Amino acid sequence: MSEQVNKTEGKKKNRKRTAQILGVFAKHNFYTNGFTPEELRTTLEDLGPTYVKIGQIMSSRTDMLPKSYCRELEKLRSEVKPLDAAVAREVIEQETGKRIEELYKEFRDEPLGSASIAQAHYGVLLDGTRVVTKVLRPGIADLMRDDFVLLNSLAGMVSMTAEGEDETETIDLKGILHELEKVTEEELDFRIDADHTRTFRELCLEDETVCSCPRIIDELSTERILTMTYVDGYSISHRDFVEKDGYDRVEIGKALVNNYLHQVLDAGFFHGDPHQGNIMICSGVPYWIDFGMVGRISEANISSIQNLIFALVQEDVEAMTNAALAMGTVHGKLNKSRLMEDLESISSRYMSATNLNDIDVGKLMTELTDLLNEHHIVVSPEYTMMVRSLVTMEGVLEMFCPELDLFGFLQEKLLARAKESFDVKEQLASSIEALAATAARTVKLPGLATDVLRNLVKGRLKISFELTGYEGPFRVLVEVIINVILSIFACVLFTGSCMICMAHIPPMIDGVPLFALGGFAVSIALAIFSVKNLRKAVSKF
Numbered sequence: 001m002s003e004q005v006n007k008t009e010g011k012k013k014n015r016k017r018t019a020q021i022l023g024v025f026a027k028h029n030f031y032t033n034g035f036t037p038e039e040l041r042t043t044l045e046d047l048g049p050t051y052v053k054i055g056q057i058m059s060s061r062t063d064m065l066p067k068s069y070c071r072e073l074e075k076l077r078s079e080v081k082p083l084d085a086a087v088a089r090e091v092i093e094q095e096t097g098k099r100i101e102e103l104y105k106e107f108r109d110e111p112l113g114s115a116s117i118a119q120a121h122y123g124v125l126l127d128g129t130r131v132v133t134k135v136l137r138p139g140i141a142d143l144m145r146d147d148f149v150l151l152n153s154l155a156g157m158v159s160m161t162a163e164g165e166d167e168t169e170t171i172d173l174k175g176i177l178h179e180l181e182k183v184t185e186e187e188l189d190f191r192i193d194a195d196h197t198r199t200f201r202e203l204c205l206e207d208e209t210v211c212s213c214p215r216i217i218d219e220l221s222t223e224r225i226l227t228m229t230y231v232d233g234y235s236i237s238h239r240d241f242v243e244k245d246g247y248d249r250v251e252i253g254k255a256l257v258n259n260y261l262h263q264v265l266d267a268g269f270f271h272g273d274p275h276q277g278n279i280m281i282c283s284g285v286p287y288w289i290d291f292g293m294v295g296r297i298s299e300a301n302i303s304s305i306q307n308l309i310f311a312l313v314q315e316d317v318e319a320m321t322n323a324a325l326a327m328g329t330v331h332g333k334l335n336k337s338r339l340m341e342d343l344e345s346i347s348s349r350y351m352s353a354t355n356l357n358d359i360d361v362g363k364l365m366t367e368l369t370d371l372l373n374e375h376h377i378v379v380s381p382e383y384t385m386m387v388r389s390l391v392t393m394e395g396v397l398e399m400f401c402p403e404l405d406l407f408g409f410l411q412e413k414l415l416a417r418a419k420e421s422f423d424v425k426e427q428l429a430s431s432i433e434a435l436a437a438t439a440a441r442t443v444k445l446p447g448l449a450t451d452v453l454r455n456l457v458k459g460r461l462k463i464s465f466e467l468t469g470y471e472g473p474f475r476v477l478v479e480v481i482i483n484v485i486l487s488i489f490a491c492v493l494f495t496g497s498c499m500i501c502m503a504h505i506p507p508m509i510d511g512v513p514l515f516a517l518g519g520f521a522v523s524i525a526l527a528i529f530s531v532k533n534l535r536k537a538v539s540k541f
Contacts, residue, residue: 055073123227317343
């Protein structure tokens, strides 16, 4: 009985929430002219924390939204109405089983920052350690999970398509929602953030005097609260503060770039959302904060990226193609010659730059990802996340230290990796093996040439051609031939029906044989059908 009551209440709640959502959409008149960037942001704000969080995630997804929309959605990262201090204290006491006075020497009620999911409070522990405690908003987890259930049910009733050059692609809304839900679910459990921070400290920090991150206070970190050491500094967005404090902006930028590339290329574990708010400057040292979203990349994918960059610089299209294919899985038919042409176009466009320092790495990687998608090559999610992170990181550098060349740093790092992994004995053995194989094939060349000439003289030489990239025109040609045959058949049927009329074969209707009337009807219908399809097919050439 109670289970049925719960289901009924759940349905009522869903209906009420659906009505609220539709009311917000109606208020913003989305059905009239669609959404401008500003209208999209204000609509998400009105819909509540779930949608604000989705907007925050989407603000870095330039692969899914135009840049104008992403820039506007970045404003969703700003402050929201703070949680009552008494409620924040209550959450901390519930999670630890102790009163605030038993945990902190000082606890400030006014939050350092307030976001859609949590807010942060400054405190000093009994041993004098300065900390920040993030508190999850009460009820936010259930609200967001209910919203995603509702969104998933609505996604089943909505169809979205994107027009491509060759075909119309259906957008998998449920798949997108699943990814967003997964990211959000991780942010609702601070234990995951704590584990990410510990892993980052272990794998990604080589020298904390150059680049660092906060330490987790384990006894004050649970699913709903997260406590870490306080970073007494300011966001990297305050470039003027850095110069005012007399720190070398270029040196800070170099430390940040080197550490970021170390994360991606050495540790295979990197900050997934390195926007300006997640990078602090403390005493001239860059600090990474907020590890709710991290990325992982395998050694195999790192090697593929390395091979791709080297091939790009050398303008080796064959090597570029092989590296690109190694990055993903082919779904559908692959036109390799066209892929090579497109990669050659990208290579010549970027490598024709007079100064390689001017190359936009994020844009290059995004273009390559889009190109692979166009050719039905699905890249791994870890590579996609790395590209998004790289684009965000490049934007931070462009703002903070535009004179730094990310592509140059990337080249140097990859060359250092290549030197470390270079095994002279292995390379020598491989070269000798390749030379021996080439020599064996070379010895056979005179015999093969003799066989070819002998078959040519005797008229037994067969030459096979394989045409690629013409599948579309061939399909259209087949369609034209079929409809021409149908048209001819319609003419023959019409002529035959006329002959039956002259023969006066019963049964008759108004002096016209029934068979003839049937033949006329079928032949006319067939003629209209074939001519109509023939016009469509010819227009495709």
